Amino acid sequence: MAYQQDHIRNFCIIAHIDHGKSTLADRILEQTSAVALRDMEEQLLDNMDIERERGITIKARAVKVNYHADNGEDYVFNLIDTPGHVDFNYEVSRSLAACEGAVLVVDASQGIEAQTLGNTYLAVDHGLEVLPVVNKIDLPAADPERVCHEIEDIIGIPAMDAPRISAKQGINIHEVLERIVTDIPAPKGDPKAPLQALIFDSYYDSYRGVIVYIRVKEGTLRKDSRIRMMATGAEFDVVEIGCLGATNLVPCDELKAGEVGYIAASIKNIADTRVGDTVTDALAPAAEPLPGYRKVNPMVFCGIYPADGAKYPDLREALEKLQLNDASLSFEPETSVALGFGFRCGFLGLLHLEIIQERLEREFNLDLITTAPSVIYRITLTDGSVVFIDNPTNYPDPSVIQLAEEPIVRADIISPVDFVGNIMDLCTGRRGEFKNMQYLDETRVELHYEIPLNEIIYDFFDALKSRTKGYASFDYSFLGYRPSKLVKLDILLNGEVVDALSFIVFEERAYARGRKICEKLKDNIPRQLFEVPVQAAIGGKIIARETVKAMRKDVLAKCYGGDITRKKKLLEKQKEGKKRMRQLGSVEVPQQAFMAVLKLDDD
Amino acid sequence: MPLGIYIHIPYCASKCRYCDFDSVTDFAGRQEYVRVLKSEIRRYADKGISADSLFFGGGTPSVMEAELLAELAECCREVFGLKGEITTEANPDSADFRWLKTLADAGFTRVSFGAQSAVEEELRALGRRHNAAAVQEAMAAAGEAGFCHRNLDVMVGIPFQNAESLDQTLTTFAGLGPDHISAYLLKIEEGTPFYRERMERFCPGEEETAALYLQTVETLRESGFEQYEISNFAKPGGECRHNLKYWRCEEYLGFGPSAHSFYQGKRFYHPRGVQQYLDTDGCMFLDEGPGGDAEERLMLALRLSEGADLSDLPENQYRSILTRARKYQKAGMVQIQGARIHLTPEGFLVSNGILADLLLEL
Numbered sequence: 001m002a003y004q005q006d007h008i009r010n011f012c013i014i015a016h017i018d019h020g021k022s023t024l025a026d027r028i029l030e031q032t033s034a035v036a037l038r039d040m041e042e043q044l045l046d047n048m049d050i051e052r053e054r055g056i057t058i059k060a061r062a063v064k065v066n067y068h069a070d071n072g073e074d075y076v077f078n079l080i081d082t083p084g085h086v087d088f089n090y091e092v093s094r095s096l097a098a099c100e101g102a103v104l105v106v107d108a109s110q111g112i113e114a115q116t117l118g119n120t121y122l123a124v125d126h127g128l129e130v131l132p133v134v135n136k137i138d139l140p141a142a143d144p145e146r147v148c149h150e151i152e153d154i155i156g157i158p159a160m161d162a163p164r165i166s167a168k169q170g171i172n173i174h175e176v177l178e179r180i181v182t183d184i185p186a187p188k189g190d191p192k193a194p195l196q197a198l199i200f201d202s203y204y205d206s207y208r209g210v211i212v213y214i215r216v217k218e219g220t221l222r223k224d225s226r227i228r229m230m231a232t233g234a235e236f237d238v239v240e241i242g243c244l245g246a247t248n249l250v251p252c253d254e255l256k257a258g259e260v261g262y263i264a265a266s267i268k269n270i271a272d273t274r275v276g277d278t279v280t281d282a283l284a285p286a287a288e289p290l291p292g293y294r295k296v297n298p299m300v301f302c303g304i305y306p307a308d309g310a311k312y313p314d315l316r317e318a319l320e321k322l323q324l325n326d327a328s329l330s331f332e333p334e335t336s337v338a339l340g341f342g343f344r345c346g347f348l349g350l351l352h353l354e355i356i357q358e359r360l361e362r363e364f365n366l367d368l369i370t371t372a373p374s375v376i377y378r379i380t381l382t383d384g385s386v387v388f389i390d391n392p393t394n395y396p397d398p399s400v401i402q403l404a405e406e407p408i409v410r411a412d413i414i415s416p417v418d419f420v421g422n423i424m425d426l427c428t429g430r431r432g433e434f435k436n437m438q439y440l441d442e443t444r445v446e447l448h449y450e451i452p453l454n455e456i457i458y459d460f461f462d463a464l465k466s467r468t469k470g471y472a473s474f475d476y477s478f479l480g481y482r483p484s485k486l487v488k489l490d491i492l493l494n495g496e497v498v499d500a501l502s503f504i505v506f507e508e509r510a511y512a513r514g515r516k517i518c519e520k521l522k523d524n525i526p527r528q529l530f531e532v533p534v535q536a537a538i539g540g541k542i543i544a545r546e547t548v549k550a551m552r553k554d555v556l557a558k559c560y561g562g563d564i565t566r567k568k569k570l571l572e573k574q575k576e577g578k579k580r581m582r583q584l585g586s587v588e589v590p591q592q593a594f595m596a597v598l599k600l601d602d603d
Numbered sequence: 604m605p606l607g608i609y610i611h612i613p614y615c616a617s618k619c620r621y622c623d624f625d626s627v628t629d630f631a632g633r634q635e636y637v638r639v640l641k642s643e644i645r646r647y648a649d650k651g652i653s654a655d656s657l658f659f660g661g662g663t664p665s666v667m668e669a670e671l672l673a674e675l676a677e678c679c680r681e682v683f684g685l686k687g688e689i690t691t692e693a694n695p696d697s698a699d700f701r702w703l704k705t706l707a708d709a710g711f712t713r714v715s716f717g718a719q720s721a722v723e724e725e726l727r728a729l730g731r732r733h734n735a736a737a738v739q740e741a742m743a744a745a746g747e748a749g750f751c752h753r754n755l756d757v758m759v760g761i762p763f764q765n766a767e768s769l770d771q772t773l774t775t776f777a778g779l780g781p782d783h784i785s786a787y788l789l790k791i792e793e794g795t796p797f798y799r800e801r802m803e804r805f806c807p808g809e810e811e812t813a814a815l816y817l818q819t820v821e822t823l824r825e826s827g828f829e830q831y832e833i834s835n836f837a838k839p840g841g842e843c844r845h846n847l848k849y850w851r852c853e854e855y856l857g858f859g860p861s862a863h864s865f866y867q868g869k870r871f872y873h874p875r876g877v878q879q880y881l882d883t884d885g886c887m888f889l890d891e892g893p894g895g896d897a898e899e900r901l902m903l904a905l906r907l908s909e910g911a912d913l914s915d916l917p918e919n920q921y922r923s924i925l926t927r928a929r930k931y932q933k934a935g936m937v938q939i940q941g942a943r944i945h946l947t948p949e950g951f952l953v954s955n956g957i958l959a960d961l962l963l964e965l
Contacts, residue, residue, distance in 0.1 A: 529953045530934055552813035554955040557788040557834045562609055562849050562863040564899060565870060565891045571902055574959035586930045 005258045006186040007073060010215065011131075012080045012095055014123060015105035016113035016473060020135040023167040024105055024176070025079060029246055031173050032065040032077065062098075062201065062213055062260055064243045064250075069181045077180065078215075078244075078260035080200065082119070088348060089477070090296045091201075091328075093122055094276045097292055098200045098215035098260065101129040101184030103176065104151075108134045108142035108164070111150050112440060114414045114473035120155050131183050132159045133176055138166040146441070154440055189257030194286040195219035197255075197279040199229075202270060204324035208239070210267035211249070214260070214279055217290055221255045226282040227265065230289035234272040235282050236265035270324045296328045298346025299407070299478065300353055300373050300457050301390040303334055303500060304360070305342030307367035307580070307591050312341045318364035319343060322356060329356055334391070338500040338584045339369055344391060350457050369582070369594045372503045375453045378405040378481045392502040395488040398539065405481040407453040410435075413464070414446045415472035422467040423447060430455035431506060450479060452506070458598075489514055491521070491597075492535040492542075496585040501597060510536075515544040517597050522546035524593035529554075532587050605655035605687075606866070607848040608679055610640060611859030612661040612672075613877040616697060620730035620802075621761075623792035625861035625875040626662035635881060637671050640858050641678045643885035647856065654683035654856075656845035658690045663717075665693035669705035676709055688712050688844045690752075695741040696733035703741075703748035713752035713843070714745050715785070720758060720768075721775040728762040728805070730796070735775070742779040752841060754783035759819055760812035761789050762805035769815050770822060777826035782841030786819045787834050788812065813952050820948045831908050833951045850907050852900045858885070870894035898965040902958055910938075910945020923964040931957055 015021035062080045069075055082095040096102065102123040106116060123130055132151050134144045144164045151159035163179060165172040201213040214221070221227070221241055228235045242251040243261040255261040267273055275296075278289035306315045319331050330346035347353040353373060360366050377389045379396060380403040389395055411432065415423055417439070424434070424447075432449035439445050451460075456476065464472050489510050491501035505513050514536025521534045525548045532548040556567055581588035614630035615622075657679055659672055672691060679685040690713035691706060703714065718738040720726050726734060738755065745753050755776045759769065776784060789806065791797045807815060820830055828836035832850060835843065848855055857864045860880040863872040870891040873880060879887065897916060901924075904911035913921050921942070928944055931937035936950030936957060950957055 529931070529936070529956050551953055551956065552809050553788070553816070554953045555788060555833060555951060556955060557790065562855055562857055562865065563872070564849070564863070564865065564894065564903065565872075567902060568899060570955065571898075571958055571962065574955055575963055578959055578963055 187258030303371035607855035655687035673709035715754035914942035
């Protein structure tokens with residue numbers, strides 16, 4: 001189909017988790033016949049296993065389809081999927097920047113949730129035309145009327161004529177397609193201007209190198225040209241460009257302003273193709289890059305170590321491979337006295353951390369030991385210098401600390417009113433500062449808190465879910481640093497500090513946390529040949545103690561008529577068991593002990 | 604170096620309730636069994652093999668006529684030019700003076716009684732056939748028959764045992780004039796009545812059993828018995844030479860079902876079951892591969908109070924063991940003297956764990 005800028009519609013779908021974003025995307029693909037029915041796999045756009053299992057989209061994907069509208073004209077739709085989680089806010093914002101409009105999917109029974117708001121405001125901020133759609137009207141609890149009012153009242157966009165659909169049942173999908181044509185503006189941009197193309201995603205292909213997903217904002221990208229990444233300065237010869245078919249990449253000769261497509265240019269390193277960067281023509285470069293680019297900074301850090309020290313090179317290779325597709329993952333070598341060689345890894349958030357950990361274990365078959373996640377603390381020393389600490393091991397001696405500050409986030413929680421008390425208890429317990437509360441309707445309320453990030457990265461979301469029977473939704477954004485009374489809590493086994501178990505904690509919380517960790521360790525460390533004291537300490541002061549009792553009898557007393565092999569087998573078995581343990585000083589600690597310490601329940 | 608010879612007698616008058624050894628209570632076929640044993644032994648004839656110890660274990664050798672055991676010993680003399688220690692195990696209730704005398708006259712030097720306890724209630728719980736008085740009679744009969752090496756087996760950690768009852772057993776037994784006492788910690792094996800009936804409920808707990816073991820070491824020392832292996836105690840010169848071969852990683856041949864051999868650097872054994880042994884004419888072996896490597900030697904040597912000499916090891920292994928041993932040395936579980944290392948009674952109690960650690964890098 002020939003290039004007709006006013007017949008292009010670039011849009012994304014935004015929704016809270018489980019409100020039906022992926023299902024609607026599938027229906028759109030199906031009804032525009034982009035995908036033969038037999039090729040339809042459930043939720044085509046989410047093509048990573050973990051994404052499917054968790055029902056969330058981690059990486060953005062995009063697809064181009066053709067739509068023959070009721071007015072007789074043919075349109076090109078570029079559907080750009082967005083990650084649905086707060087950890088990936090920046091990636092969401094870049095995907096939004098590639099669109100002119102957003103289809104806002106709201107569940108007809110649940111109404112607006114925390115991420116609905118977060119993503120919608122983000123879309124509005126980017127100047128996108130928001131097209132509300134009320135989904136799941138087939139459910140018995142559906143109340144589209146109420147939800148449309150809610151959208152108007154809370155978000156402030158007209159919604160009374162929002163399509164009422166069931167993506168699952170395929171009801172009213174046609175109306176959505178028509179509204180995309182009529183309501184979402186066509187892209188602008190001059191095909192003759194110097195090239196400016198926005199990178200909104202990329203992935204590593206082992207044959208072709210990095211495949212970069214772009215939206216051409218200005219100018220024309222031609223194959224066989226030389227391109228430059230404006231932020232990194234890296235230049236490449238284009239090997240192939242094309243548009244994004246539903247099931248494969250479709251090469252073409254040029255991509256013009258308003259179009260969405262991909263570039264393959266034998267790019268080896270994904271760090272050269274940062275999301276948000278601008279691609280321009282190296283020979284006729286644009287004067288300015290597109291606005292909005294920033295380097296994403298990890299918010300949450302933890303140490304990742306191979307359970308078997310010999311697997312260190314495998315872990316490095318696995319992290320390098322993951323980084324090929326995920327430039328927001330950072331890692332650098334780190335050594336722990338307790339755990340040996342590993343990596344200090346930085347993540348956008350806790351979900352990002354969990355996903356990476358899970359992929360390392362599942363896709364690369366690695367056994368890992370992960371240390372407690374930490375945020376970045378800003379410490380002003382007595383000499384006036386400022387250091388940022390992402391590893392408790394490096395926490396300075398209290399005597400040289402003039403001011404300790406920790407990152408604070410603004411937390412937005414939406415919940416049925418019945419659970420307000422529970423949520424307030426939780427947030428107060430997590431050192432949250434109450435800011436505001438507003439009723440969305442008679443039954444639902446939105447709470448705003450300012451909470452130290454430190455308090456969220458452990459198990460806040462789980463705790464929130466369990467206190468609200470799963471009904472509450474949650475979103476957060478970084479506010480800044482604030483002074484705090486922080487201490488470094490050390491854990492000692494047999495009198496020796498285990499560096500991998502140290503962490504930074506709010507002073508008043510140290511005692512309870514220390515005691516809890518000691519108990520957990522006691523339960524998870526098998527009896528040794530010696531009594532093992534498990535202690536928690538601040539500075540030199542012991543604040544909690546438990547004891548792992550000594551094993552008193554473990555002996556093959558009888559000589560079975562020269563049956564040496566039986567003894568030897570037992571010996572080998574015990575040696576194997578020992579090798580699976582971490583030797584911390586004179587104490588053997590199984591992997592699950594490290595894990596248990598990370599999962600401290602609140603009660 | 605001369606070999607040790609082990610002959611398994613797979614017969615018992617009845618099965619004890621804790622026993623996991625290969626034995627049956629029908630011993631009508633014992634004549635045939637002795638014939639097959641002799642034919643197996645004779646297969647080693649004319650190979651210039653010599654032996655200096657013979658051990659009859661079981662089962663219960665004393666359910667066999669003394670003449671049959673003597674015949675087998677004679678067969679070993681012919682084949683291996685056997686000289687030195689000849690031991691038989693015996694049950695106190697089935698070894699009478701005539702039986703003992705016949706063996707002593709046939710050159711047997713040592714008898715080992717499965718005495719287990721001097722406390723009636725404990726003997727009944729174990730399912731033993733004999734009573735405490737029978738031990739005294741058997742010891743007297745063995746002395747009169749001419750056995751100057753007499754051993755009593757004692758079990759530690761058995762149902763209803765406590766410090767007091769153990770003291771009674773040890774004191775009583777030491778007073779009967781043995782030159783050797785074996786004290787085994789009860790281990791409840793799967794498949795035994797003890798296991799099925801969850802008899803551990805009536806046994807002393809782990810902490811208490813450990814204390815009983817240390818009490819045993821102490822009491823026997825006071826009575827003149829030095830500990831020379833985890834479970835073995837002897838007056839000077841009373842050590843069992845045959846068993847020492849196992850722990851010093853010397854070679855031996857085992858005859859009969861479930862008997863293990865270590866011969867020409869290889870370990871192999873007959874499978875369990877006397878009927879199968881008879882059916883296959885004693886020709887069926889299971890191979891266990893090479894034996895006698897450094898790990899094995901150390902594992903065995905560290906069962907002995909004399910311990911192991913590390914000076915022959917490669918430097919890195921030597922260092923690894925000594926480094927790992929330090930913490931046990933501090934805790935009084937291991938002693939290090941130059942290149943020699945040995946476990947103390949405290950160390951013996953948890954020797955599985957210590958060995959696994961010390962030998963981790965071998």
